[in-house]
Amino acid sequence: MAKTDKIKYLIIGNSAGGIGAAEAIRELDKAGTMAIVSDEPYPAYSRPLISEHLFEGRPLERMLYRAPDFYEQNNIQAVFGEKVAQVDFSGHSLKLESGRSLAWQKLLLATGGVPIVPRMEGGDAKDVFTFTRLDDAKAIDKFLNKHKGKTQALVIGGGLIGVSATEALVRRGVKVCIVEMKDWILNTILDEEGAALEAKALVEADVDIITGHTVAKINKSPSGAVDGAVLDDGRSIAADLVVVAIGVTPRLELADGQLKTNRGIIVDRRMATSQPDVYACGDVAEAYDFVFGENRVTPVWPNAYVGGRIVGQNMAGGKAEYQGGTAMNSLKYFGVNIVSAGMVAPPDKSYEVIIQRGDGIYKKVILKDGLITGLVFAGDIEKSGIIYNLMKDKVRVDGFKEELVSDDFGLASLPEEIWRARLAVPPSEEAFIVPPVEPPEEVVMDE
Amino acid sequence: MKKVYVKEEVCIGCRLCEVYCQLQHAHSSDLVKAFKKESPPPLPRLRVDERGVVSLSVRCQQCDDAPCVQACLTGALERNPESLLVTVDEDRCIGCWTCVLVCPLAAIKQDKEQKKALKCDLCQGEEIPVCVANCPNEALVYVEEPDSTLKVESPATQGHE
Ligand SMILES: Cc1cc2nc3c(=O)[nH]c(=O)nc-3n(C[C@H](O)[C@H](O)[C@H](O)COP(=O)(O)OP(=O)(O)OC[C@H]3O[C@@H](n4cnc5c(N)ncnc54)[C@H](O)[C@@H]3O)c2cc1C
Ligand code: SF4
Numbered sequence A: 001m002a003k004t005d006k007i008k009y010l011i012i013g014n015s016a017g018g019i020g021a022a023e024a025i026r027e028l029d030k031a032g033t034m035a036i037v038s039d040e041p042y043p044a045y046s047r048p049l050i051s052e053h054l055f056e057g058r059p060l061e062r063m064l065y066r067a068p069d070f071y072e073q074n075n076i077q078a079v080f081g082e083k084v085a086q087v088d089f090s091g092h093s094l095k096l097e098s099g100r101s102l103a104w105q106k107l108l109l110a111t112g113g114v115p116i117v118p119r120m121e122g123g124d125a126k127d128v129f130t131f132t133r134l135d136d137a138k139a140i141d142k143f144l145n146k147h148k149g150k151t152q153a154l155v156i157g158g159g160l161i162g163v164s165a166t167e168a169l170v171r172r173g174v175k176v177c178i179v180e181m182k183d184w185i186l187n188t189i190l191d192e193e194g195a196a197l198e199a200k201a202l203v204e205a206d207v208d209i210i211t212g213h214t215v216a217k218i219n220k221s222p223s224g225a226v227d228g229a230v231l232d233d234g235r236s237i238a239a240d241l242v243v244v245a246i247g248v249t250p251r252l253e254l255a256d257g258q259l260k261t262n263r264g265i266i267v268d269r270r271m272a273t274s275q276p277d278v279y280a281c282g283d284v285a286e287a288y289d290f291v292f293g294e295n296r297v298t299p300v301w302p303n304a305y306v307g308g309r310i311v312g313q314n315m316a317g318g319k320a321e322y323q324g325g326t327a328m329n330s331l332k333y334f335g336v337n338i339v340s341a342g343m344v345a346p347p348d349k350s351y352e353v354i355i356q357r358g359d360g361i362y363k364k365v366i367l368k369d370g371l372i373t374g375l376v377f378a379g380d381i382e383k384s385g386i387i388y389n390l391m392k393d394k395v396r397v398d399g400f401k402e403e404l405v406s407d408d409f410g411l412a413s414l415p416e417e418i419w420r421a422r423l424a425v426p427p428s429e430e431a432f433i434v435p436p437v438e439p440p441e442e443v444v445m446d447e
Numbered sequence B: 001m002k003k004v005y006v007k008e009e010v011c012i013g014c015r016l017c018e019v020y021c022q023l024q025h026a027h028s029s030d031l032v033k034a035f036k037k038e039s040p041p042p043l044p045r046l047r048v049d050e051r052g053v054v055s056l057s058v059r060c061q062q063c064d065d066a067p068c069v070q071a072c073l074t075g076a077l078e079r080n081p082e083s084l085l086v087t088v089d090e091d092r093c094i095g096c097w098t099c100v101l102v103c104p105l106a107a108i109k110q111d112k113e114q115k116k117a118l119k120c121d122l123c124q125g126e127e128i129p130v131c132v133a134n135c136p137n138e139a140l141v142y143v144e145e146p147d148s149t150l151k152v153e154s155p156a157t158q159g160h161e
């Protein structure tokens, strides 16, 4: 490509955010040149599926987020397996690690997150893994294939990624011990009671959970392999491999010092960064959170995709605004269904909490001034979407708040104008023109 | 596109729509066999919500912005470009239920055994969806969206899509 030939849309990151943007761009601009750069050498795959890859060998073809011919069909240059080393924001160009330069007109940073790996003694042992990429799952798979016989794993961090890695390891026959620094696992996405339901299922699957402690040291064998670990209280844990899953942090390496950042890259409601023609979305961005009413990092797949779509519309010349996202998760690990969104615990006494408990069922809604600010549903999650959308729409629920957690809660429990709008039911006098429907008696049933 | 709408004032909550939906998605086309012999029992893709005199037969409205499609972790939920139907690719669905959390109508059903999301497919292959055809009260209609101002705009509508 000639140097003057600027790529109209350049996207760094080939995952939820990048694909969301690419799709939205192509809905508005079929022809503008587009390239997606990623240091992962694969077409976009569903990152959460790396767990399935590890436990059932789900091949890449069955992990793909889009059809195999997606890039071809959409006329997108795929620059995969190449890392962007540096961006010249004002010069509208960037440098790949391979030395090649690319010039662009509009740029998206959808660079996601990087796993946090704390410094600890023995952290450089051979079989210490992280678990955020397909290649991580492949590396652990390779390790397990080599180590026949009883294998023990230490998972550091009991968050979503730690639990996801644990499920895969358990299903591979590995004995797992999770060490979580805080008082309960999944503490960033669940309250204590919701997390206890997941913890129970983990313990039933023979997983050891140690909370309130950290790992002080990983023991190395003379060959450099993992040989157990020592906790901060001196306790020894047997382990042949370690998975570090403390969390992910926005991957800011390209933005540092050049774009306005806080925890993530700060973007406005159009998902634009502090530099002209440069956008950010997904795990790397700090975008509007509609529950907290401020910018926050909400590292979940749906928000990356939806934010990406807003970016794409704006890159292609539209004027789209991000309605905002909030933390939202749906867990299915070890057969327990739990969803949460927004706040999972009331920050202070001015909030109201409505709870219903039953056999394996836990439903909790947090309210402030008649508006929903958070939910945790476990066991029976079927109606959680109605609640989530009442929260997102900022619908006042004072009049029927107790209903939100009842067994037979449904659309009919909502004020009439809301279910009419949701179902597009016109006010009753405006009857529909009934289409020519066969009378029911004529419908022949197999007897 | 044509969608199913409920005429609330004549829906009496008899749940025949649910029964016929189950049958339509059962292995057997025999009502008795489908209900008494199939294990697991066939699952309906709609639900009847009731409160006092209000009963509503609720199914996927194939939203224009389809928040479920946008949220799906794996790409299993898609909009068919021809039929405009929102569909689930069973092979790609992992039963993570992220779609359940974002659907404003709670219209995604969970096949917990197979760990697959289920939803209304407007009875592909039938001229009229069976729930509509079998409602004794004609409380369900299968028509083109009545009026663009009444279109189902899910609250998750983002920007100008
Ligand atoms: C095991 C696991 C389970 C998960 N489960 C869930 C779940 O159940 N639900 C949910 O909502 N979310 C889940 N997530 C989180 C979800 O995967 C992320 O929120 C989502 O992937 C974010 O998408 P993204 O596009 O922002 O970035 P990412 O998916 O992180 O992709 C960013 C891409 O950019 C590339 N990149 C970054 N910098 C450069 C550079 N300089 N040069 C070239 N390429 C670069 C990266 O290599 C990467 O490929 C899970 C994550 C993991 C790891
Ligand atoms: S969000 Fe719900 S109602 Fe809308 S298309 Fe998806 S399943 Fe159907």
Ligand code: SF4
Binding pocket: B071, B072, B073, B074, B075, B076, B077, B088, B092, B093, B094, B095, B096, B097, B098, B099, B100, B116, B117
């Ligand atoms: S349950 Fe299936 S269809 Fe729903 S979000 Fe998860 S993978 Fe997609």
